[in-house]
Amino acid sequence: MDIKQIQELVKLINKTNIGEITIEEEGVKITVKQKKEPVQHIIAGSSQAPAFNTLQTQQEAHPVSPPASKKQAATPKEDKLLTIKSPMIGTFYRQAGPGKPIFVNVGDEVNPGKVVCIIEAMKLFNEIESEISGKIIKILVEDASPVEYDQPLFLVEPS
Secondary structure (H helix, E strand, O other): OOHHHHHHHHHHHHHOOOOEEEEEEOOEEEEEEOOOOOOOOOOOOOOOOOOOOEEEOOEEEOOOOOOOOOOOOOOHHHHOOEEEEOOOOEEEEOEOOOOOOEOOOOOOEEOOOOEEEEEEEOOEEEEEEOOOOEEEEEEOOOOOEEEOOOOEEEEEEEO
16 A cells, blocks of 8 residues: 555545544555544634644644643734645645755745745645745644645744
C-alpha cells in the first residue's frame, strides 16, 4: 500500500462515522482510527488562544498554544493574530519544487496577492495567496503534509 492510498483511506475515515479500520495487504497491516476529541481552531480576535489538534496521515501533530491563565490576560499581540487557512483538501508545499525558494518563512511580511504556499489537489498545483497584510508568526503545517479544507496553515500578525 503506497502513501497515496493511505492518504485516501484517512480522508475516507474522516468523512464517515467509521471509528477504526484495519487493512492487511502483502504482510503489511495498517490500522487507522478516527479521533474522538473535537478539533479546535485558533480564531482571530478571540480573547484566548485555544489549543488545536490536527490529524496528518499516520502521525498526530499536537501543536499547542498555552492557554491564557485567569490571573494573566492574553497579550494584545495574541488577541490580534489572524490565520491563513487552506481553501481546499490537498497536499501542502512550502516551495514550488525541489531546489526552488521557499515562499514564506517565519518573520516574512505578506501582502494581499503574495503566494504563501502551494496545495496540490488531484495533480493540480494551486498557488495559495495571502488575503491579508502582516508578518508570518508561525507555520502550522509541515511541508508535504496533507491538509483539510479550512485547516489553519499560517498565523499572521496584522500590520
